[in-house]
Amino acid sequence: MNVNVTINDKAEQRDVEPSVTLLEFVRDVLGLKGTKEYCHSGVCGACTVLMDGNAISACSTLAVQADGHDLLTVEGLGTPDDMHPIQQAFVDNFGLQCGYCTPGMVLLTKSLLDENPQPTREEIIRYMGSNICRCTGYAGILASVEAVVAQRGK
Amino acid sequence: MCAAEKPRVTRLIGQSMPTLEAADKATGRVEYMGDLTVPNMTHAKIVRSPFAHARITSIDASAARALPGVVCVFTRDELLADDDMETLYGFVYRDVPVVATDKVRHEGDIVAVVVAETENIAEEAVELVDVDYEELPSVMSVDAALEDGAIHVHDDFFPIAPELRPRAGTNICHEAQISKGDIVQGFAEADFIYEDSYSAPPVQHCALDRHAVIVDYEGDEITVWTNCQSPFPLQREIKRIFNKDARVIVPYVGGGFGSKSRDRIEVVITGAAKLAKRPVRYIMTQEETFQTFIRPAYQSWIKTGVKKDGTIVARHHVFTVDVGAYAISGARSANNTLKVATGPYNIPNAVVDCYAVYTNKPPSAPYRGLPTTQHTMSYETQLDRIAKDLGIDRLELRRMNLAREGDIHLTGDWLRNAHTHECLDQVTEAIGWDKPLAPSADGKIVRGRGVASTIKYTLTPPREMSENSAEVALGEDGIFEARFGTVNMGQGSDTTMAQITGDALGVGLDLLRLVHSDTGLTPVDSSTTASRSTYHMGNALVDASDKLKEQILAAAAPMLEQSADKLTMGDEGVTVDGDPGNGLSFDEIVRRNGGPFAAMGECVVGGTWKAPDGKEYPIASTFWTFASCAAEVEVDTETGLVRLVSAAASATTGTAINPHSIETQLEGGVGQEMGPTLFEQMVWSDEGQLMNPTLMDYPLPTMQTMPHYEPRFVEHPFDGGPFGAKGMGEIGAVIVPGAVLNAVNDATGVMFHEVPLLPYKVLEALDSRAGSEA
């Protein structure tokens, strides 16, 4: 089946089997390996991408469901030399250790802050609670999100 | 050999800096195992046993082989037909068949590998491999495995590490004892004797970066890319089994926590790659990681003799560890923790017995300090019971028994850097121990606080078996290159090593390049486990840097017409003391030298240590890490839900190389161990099938369950460590269950002897307490 998407501001068109997941499409078909996989069951959030600005699990979405939609993966957010402020905050506030959950976490942060630019701590915790990190105990991640919120509030 | 006669200047050490690779990680640019590909690569899937214990009566892979796109199927037939392939794997305990030969010993045991052009074809072909099994009775717990007449998981034992002692004709793959003083005498002197039993079920590490491997068998040497935490032992093992040189390359790893300390897929995939004659990639699914390595079930029984005043005079501690179907890792981990089973206390008479037992569960692996964590839970909760019974304050009881600098440990070691009291003081202060708890508004939520203290060893094999080396070089571009085997799995090792190397050389990070964990490029190192790298690799890098510095200064001396001791190395190169304008840049020195410089360094450990009393004492652990945790919990008496509200943790770190990184390691350890303390556990059916193999029914801590953290550390330089540093990567986890159980007891008056504190168990216990009070 034909899948047309805009991904990281670029139009892409590919012919894929209907069973191909959005995660396979992003990683294997388009070669964007920044999006990660762990549970493959929609629980951990390592595969988080933004579809029309909303955070979704790419492992539990079919590529064809993304047809006609706008996608953002971690590659579209910033580069090591020109990081997005959210990524910079994760670096500065020790919001990552092994880094495996980080692409998902920064995209989840973006979708939170796009929806709710000045969330309270409780709102952050509720929203960010959907993704798993095994290294940080989440303190650094919370500090990173709060740092972006504080910066934007200025 | 030491060029550093001038006082060392520390510019990088002591700085809280984000990891060097943080920006690459935040932008998704770092490649983990699952992101790597090599040309002409094929894809493997594994046929796994559905039974906990069975004999394989036949394997027919012909239909799978006939499927278009299938490259080959590797089974016992190919293994046994190949005279150039050993059949058993394991560098601590050699009990794992490369691929199942006669029996399968746990659900998920490896029966065959299917190699195909795509993962989908491989997956399809797995279904076409026809395996007939004759199911055998299984033993799913240590108790069952120790019963008279229990089936034997293995008929023979093959321990490799010299300290491992199986008991023939049983499922005990290792037993050992350690003792101090005379416990018969000790218990005779005691006024009171307490006996308790404790247990903890298996959990999985859930490192998000699943175990994966790529093997290229072709060429002069086998090339293995893997996220294993022990590349060098693995390399030697592959070389032994296949009788061919091997190179093991480890990229950035997305979390290990012990689950990758002894990976077992490399060997079987190497067998498949030999057959395929093309590179083979295999990535586990999350479910398969649950069948590969787990934290073992633990049980303990402890008996403590105390005087009326609270002085502990005797302790007997017996523990069992369920190593699962293969002892490749579990037997030695259990043995290592003998050294710390009596805790950070000065107990004159003690005996500890350890039994590592085979069952038909998946093989066990260390888990951020296991089973020190469970030992700590056992002796710390018993201490609270003793305190209550004797009417002695809980902190006071600890303070009077905590070991101090120079006390003789269970192992005979003279304890060094033992700032146990400071750790305890820090955490009680941080949690506000003396502040009143928030009152229970409606009587529904009750609150309490608890503490726990611990002692942790690091991996300390006999001197001749300890391998800790590194190389530092200066290249033509005037950049220093540090080459070291430590695996970067998120603990920040590259940054720590860069801080140490930079300060040892006297140059900044701009002049440093790092090469990590590649047996082809980095000198030999035992493993990245047991919080050992900062100390061992740090020392090896200091040694290499000192030697390199000496070489460079000796070469620069004639160029600058000065004696070497009048020269200093810094960011500008080598300069003449007192005449900073007079010097040479590094690239210029290399050019005039006619070639680059390189020096090897090592960290020598073991032997004995001469104490201030002039006597020699054994070194059972290169360094000891001491730590305490104070926890505050809320217990909902209607639902039984326990919430960890706040947790303070403190450890003796020696010099803090990267202070904030230490704090985040502590937070990570506490945050991780909270899961097994409150709600994580793996559950098997009586037939040996795992009932909760996916995250849908195996919950993990999230930001919503996160406590408020108060990380602290006690920083007194440790003589012998690189710039005075010790290791601490695991310690945050070790102290959690003991502190939480004690806090729950404080809140409810119920002392639990097991984890996790599932709400229904808490309610049951509260009900039976109410019943007994009525």
Ligand code: FES
């Ligand atoms: S991999 Fe998609 S949610 Fe876990």
Ligand code: FES
């Ligand atoms: S940083 Fe390792 S999983 Fe989050």
